[in-house]
Amino acid sequence: MEKGKGLARRWAVEFAENSYSSSPVDVPDPMGFSRSSSDPDDANASRQKKEAEAAWKAQKAWEVAQAPVKNLLMMGFMMWMAGSTVHLFSIGITFSALWQPISALQGVGKVKTFKVLQHSGMTMFLLAVFEPYKDPRVDTLAPKLLFIALNLAGLVLGIWKLNTLGLLPTHASDWVSSLPPASEVEYAGGGLPVH
Amino acid sequence: MTIRACLGLMILLLFSSTISTALFEDQVGLADWHQKYIGKVKHAIFHTQKTGRKRVVVSTEENVVASLDLRTGDIFWRHVLGEIDRIDQVDITLGKYVVTLSSGGSILRAWNLPDGQMIWESILQVSAPSKSLLHVPANMNVGKDNLILVFGGSSIHALSSTDGQIVWRKELSTNSLEIQQVFQPHDSDIIYALGFIGSSEFVAYYVNYKTGEVLQQSKASFKSGFCGEASLASDDVIVALDASRTYLVSISFRNGVINFQQIYIPDLIPEFFGKATLLPSKYNGILAVDIASSIVLLRVKGVNELEIIEKIIHPSAISDSLPLSKEQQAFAILQHDESRIHFKVKFDTDLTSEVLKETIQMDGQRGNVEKVFINNYIRTDRTHGFRVLVVMEDHSLLLVQQGEIVWSREDGLASIVDSTTSELPVEKEGVSVAEVEHSLFEWLKGHFLKLKGTLMLASPDEVAAIQAIRLKSFEKNKMTRDHNGFRKLIIVLTRAGKVLALHTGDGRIVWSVLLPVLRKSETCGNPFALNVYQWQVPHHHAMHENPSVLVVGRCGHNFDAPGIFSIVDAYTGKVHNSLVLEHSVRHIMPLPLTDSTEQHLHIVIDNNLHAHLYPKTSDSVKIFLDEMPNIYWYSVEVGKNIIKGYSLEIKGELDMAENVFQPKELWSIVFPSKSETIALTATRKMNEIVHTQAKIIADQDVMYKYISKNILFVATVAPKASGEIGSATPEEAWLYAYLIDTVSGRILHRVAHQGAQGPIHAVVSENWVVYHYFNLRAHRHEMSVIEIYDQSREDNKDVWKLVLGKHNLTTPISSYSKPDVTVKSQSYFFTHSVKSMAVTATAKGITSKQLLIGTIGDQVLALDKRFLDPRRSVNPTQSEKEEGIIPLTDSLPVVPQSYVTHALQVEGLRGIVTTPAKLESTTLVFSYGVDLFFTRIAPSRTYDSLTEDFSYALLLLTIVALVAALLVTWALSEKKELREKWR
Known part of the structure; x- marks a missing residue:
């Protein structure tokens, strides 16, 4: 996440645009300055630049979105290595497999990372991971969905592992053992005569 | 952190699956004690x-x-x-x-x-x-x-x-x-x-x-006959009692000529009435006759001439004669005078004067003198000194010399009849500061020594000191309740009618009382002690009151003899109340009901099968009447081969002062007396706690245990094979095991063992029965297990229904609902013959169980119940192995390390009693016979506490060292960082 932020631009001053929009009409252009001749070139260059940037952002967003795949594969391998008996190693791996997707989905801090955005009519969580690639021209929805899907897959893998270890209450036995034995209505005593 | 906690729990659980719970040599005597009696x-x-x-x-x-x-x-x-x-x-x-x-x-x-x-x-x-x-x-x-x-x-x-x-x-x-x-x-x-x-x-x-x-x-x-007692008076005269015990018959047999002379005792002793007894003694010409009120010493002067020398008023005792020289004999007379005893020694040559006269102060809880044995020693001035060995009414043994009790032995404890336990009082606030400071210093010193021991720095002397501290731990001998529930009072009833409270820490006698109602008296000629029950156990109400126990006895050995009740304070031994009942005692049923003062309700069934409710208060009657329709009782009549079940009913008006209820016979099971005789019955302990009704088997499957307190195990054997082992051939010997519901009389299960013979020992717990018998065909002892499962609850296997609570697992069960049980059983060979069997009991019933087997060698062997699992198979599957099923073997292993009594023997072992401690993992085991042995065992190891020899000092030291290291490295890193920044 830090990397993504570092790569992206933090701020930009658009001199051209600024001058263009703010230049008062009453100030005449200097002599020999042809606005119409130079303008298309500049605009073209900046548009190209912006497009390249957008493409780059989109590419990066996809990269970030696909990052959990590697993780997933590694986790799967580790889980296979750990086996299905409950011991220190397998429990450690399972819990880390559960923790990673959760923390990835959660981000670092809640207030900062989650923003509710109006996007094509539906409410959507914006992940902090994709904050740097926020751009009106870049559609980050698809990478976001992929990222979420992959992390959820990781979570499911973790839960599946937890289940194979028998640590999830999915059997009748898990619910029955905590029930107290039923009380008896009748009471009978007696036996051999005391002697 | 939670993960780590979980991991810790897992590791502990893994450790708990190890089987052996052996003891190290230096742990002997830490939690156990052994007392020898005769x-x-x-x-x-x-x-x-x-x-x-x-x-x-x-x-x-x-x-x-x-x-x-x-x-x-x-x-x-x-x-x-x-x-x-x-x-x-x-x-x-x-x-x-x-x-x-x-x-x-x-x-x-x-x-x-x-x-x-x-x-x-x-x-x-x-x-x-x-x-x-x-x-x-x-x-x-x-x-x-x-x-x-x-x-x-x-x-x-x-x-x-x-x-x-x-x-x-x-x-x-x-x-x-x-x-x-x-x-x-x-x-x-x-x-x-x-x-x-x-x-x-x-x-x-x-x-x-x-x-x-x-x-x-x-x-x-001699025409009127002899009663069978005789005492030799001299070389040619013997004195006997006639059949009516009112005539003394002196018989002279000089040179083969026998002459009888009758002397009517009242002629000789005017105050005589009743029956006389001759005291066996060998005095020269002196006869000791015990009449009801006193001992009379008579001198035999001739064949028909007897003379009264002395009357010794009861309670008193007289010793045998002790020959000092050819002519002289000495004997001792001990006579009670309230709390004192007068000890006199006389020579037979001179009966009027006393050689020695001493007075001894005697503890009132020892009763009267029963027997005296005299011995002499030569003093420095060459005169005779005398010492006597005295046997008291409570069976204790004393040595008296020079007017003092030199030593005493509490040998009544060799004949314990029954026992129960009581909690100690709660520790009160306001302990004196000085004591705490002292103990704090001691504590520190002890832990410092322990630390030295752990770090192998201790000298041999210090090692000995550490061991002594461990053995004489102040903690374990306190007279207050402890957090783990290890400290309790064991209240025992001896055959002599004495009740003693033993501290579980070191086995010392906290108090003892010789119950007055269990002593011989005119109203009750031959009383004997039967049982001891919990009478009042204050929990929530009546907390200021001490707990008390109920001692039940009977006047005489017939079943119709009146019963005796005595209520004794469990903290002090004070007798609150004691009475001779108007009815007999045939059965005593402690009910699971208490009145407003936390007194347990008891039903006593007399010989006419009438039920009497105790305590006799209107409060208890009210509580009892609410529950009466659900209270049943049964009677096993061994001689008649019948088991009968009854309920209680009120005929006519209930007399509130008497609280007598009539029996109503409901069912009876008659065993064919030609082929079966009842050999043994066993039931579950009333106070046993079961944690869960489900047994989880391989692949997370569930089996529902049939848990009922009303299960009676009955073993019957062939009449021919009811004798000793070897008295019958395998063809004519068989054993039937029955499981009977005692409310409805329904036989839940019956199994036959051909060629099997008693003696049978059985223990019933939770949903299983384990019984031990002899297999005549295999010439070996066998142990069988029967586990009962409830089929009617088998449908409760849907997780969602269970999550939502839509199941019938907690609805109360009635014995009258149709039982649908399945049974699993298995038999194993066992090496030892058995004297007694018991099962461990824990506070919540979570810990796995162990069978405690009193072996023929008077030791107590702990055998994991897992070995007696009917589901053991030759090749258990992987999931069964994970469940902890041991591969099937034909015989049960006897692991030498699993003897609870380690190297000791509980001579004459008769009973093993288990009591749960407050700590779930631990059971207190008290075994008695001639000897007493107490220990605490943890069938699955102490998974819920640190061991006693855990070095807290080492832990503290480690923490301190770690914190110090942390501080030092932090300071160093700060310094380094600062230097980096300046660079």
Whole structure:
């Protein structure tokens, strides 16, 4: 996440645009300055630049979105290595497999990372991971969905592992053992005569 | 952090699956204690002549022969001969062997006096076990081959005292001969044997000591008959009591001529009434007669001339005579005077004066003197000093010398009848500061020593000190309740009617009380103690009150004899209330109900099958009447081979003062007496707690246990095979095991074991029964297990229904609903024969169970219930292995490390009692017989606490070191960072 932020631009001053929009009409252009001749070139260059940037952002967003795949594969391998008996190693791996997707989905801090955005009519969580690639021209929805899907897959893998270890209450036995034995209505005593 | 906690739990659970719970050598005595007793002394022989260790050899009613140190009362050596091997007489021969005659005069053994090794043993052919006499000639010369004479049944055996060989044997050719007195006049080879044939004929034999030849024999019959007691008055006069016990008959038998003389006792002793008893004594010409109010000493002046010398008012006791010289004999008289005892010694030559007169202060809880044995010693001024060994009413043994009790032994504890436990009082605030400071210092010192021990820095002296601190831990002997529930009072009831409270920490006696109602009195001639129950256990209400126990007894051995109740405070031993009931006691049922003062309700069924409710308060009646329709009882009648079930009903108006309820017979099970006799019944312990009704088997599947407190296990055997092992052939022996619901009388399960025979021992717990018997075909002992599962709850397997609570697992069960049970069973061979069986009990019932088996070697063996799992198979699947199922073997393993008693023996083991501690993993085990043994065991290890020898100091030190290291490295890193920044 830090990397993504570092790569992206933090701020930009658009001199051209600024001058263009703010230049008062009453100030005449200097002599020999042809606005119409130079303008298309500049605009073209900046548009190209912006497009390249957008493409780059989109590419990066996809990269970030696909990052959990590697993780997933590694986790799967580790889980296979750990086996299905409950011991220190397998429990450690399972819990880390559960923790990673959760923390990835959660981000670092809640207030900062989650923003509710109006996007094509539906409410959507914006992940902090994709904050740097926020751009009106870049559609980050698809990478976001992929990222979420992959992390959820990781979570499911973790839960599946937890289940194979028998640590999830999915059997009748898990619910029955905590029930107290039923009380008896009748009471009978007696036996051999005391002697 | 939560993960780590989870991991820690997992690791502990993994550890808990290990089987063995052995003890290290230095852990012996930390949690356990062992006390050795001998029982009520019957005979005592002093051995004080020689220089060296002075000792007294005793034989007891618990069939123990023991040699005690006369200075301290400690046991030098001891042998427990077993229940059927009753000791008749004990003596010392050749000055170095202890001779015991046992089993009705049929076994004679010689033991080495210094160390108790058996020298020889002789089995004598006795026609019928009867009163037997041992005669060891007094004037033994070491050079001669000395003979020991045994008179038993109708024969005389003479055995060599050096090797036990039978030198001669003489059959006196009469069937019902009972020899009363044997004596050998000084320096003669003739033995006089005097006895009765039948009840009316007196006979005197003169037997040659060397050859066994009967030199002379004379008989005479006495028309009104003898009662079978006789006392030798002189060399030619014996005094007997007639059949009515109101006439003294003096018999002279000089030179084979027998003369009878009758003396009517009231003529002699005017205040006499009732029946007299002759005290067995051997005085020159003196006779001791016990009449109801006193002991009367009579001098025999001639055949028909008796003279009263002294009357000793009861309660009192008189000793045998002690020969001091050829002419002089001494005897001791002990007489009670409230809490004091007067101890007098007299010579038979001068009965009017006393040689010695002392007064001893006596503890009131010991009762009256029952027996006295006298011994003398030579004082420095060459006069005779006397000491007496006193047996008290509570079976305790005291040595009295110079007006003081030198030592005492609480030997009543060798005959415990029943036991229960009580909690100690809660620790109160306001403990004095000084004590705390002192103990804090001690605590620190102790932990410092322990730390040194852990770090291997301690010197041998310090190691010894550490061990001493561990053994004499102040913590374990406190008189208050502890957090783990290890400290409790064990309240025991002895056969003598004494109730004692033992502290579980070190086994010391906290209080003892000889119950007045269980002592002989005019209203109750022959009382004996039956059981002890919890009477009041304050929990929420009545917290200021002490808990109390109910002691139940009976006047006389018949079932219709009136019962005795006594309520004793469990903290102090104060008797709150005691009464002789108006009805008999046949069954006692402690009900699971308490009244407003937390007194447990008890139903007593008398011999007419009427039920009486105790405590007799209107409050308890109200509580009981609400529950009465659900209360049932059953009676097992062994002789009739019937089990009958009853409910209670009120006929007519209920008398609120009496609270008597009538029985209403509901069912009966009649066993065919031709093929079956009831050998044993067993039930679950009423206070057993079961944690769960589900048994989780392989692949997370569930089986529902059939948990009912109303299960009765009954074992019946073939009548032919009800005797000892080997008395029947395998074809004619069988054993049936029944599981019976005691409310409805329904037989839930029945299984036959062909070729099996008793003795049977069984234990019932949760949903299983384990029983032990002998397999005649395999010639080995076997243990079988039956587990019962409830099929009717089997449908409750849908997770969602369980999550949402839509199941019938917690609805109360009635025995009248249709039971649908399945049973799993399996049999295993077991090496030992068993004396007693019990099962561990824990506070919540979560911990796995162990069977506690009292072996024939008087040890307690802990056997994991897992070995007795009916689901064991030869090749368990992977999931079954994970579940903890052990591969099937034909026999149960006996792991030497799993003996709870480690190297000790609980001689004469009779019972094992388990009590849960507050700590779930731990069970308190109290086993009793002649000895007592207490320990606490953890069937799955102490998974819920640190071990006792955990070094807190080391932990503290480690933490301190870690914190210090943390601070130092932090400071260093700060410094380094600063330097980096300046660079």
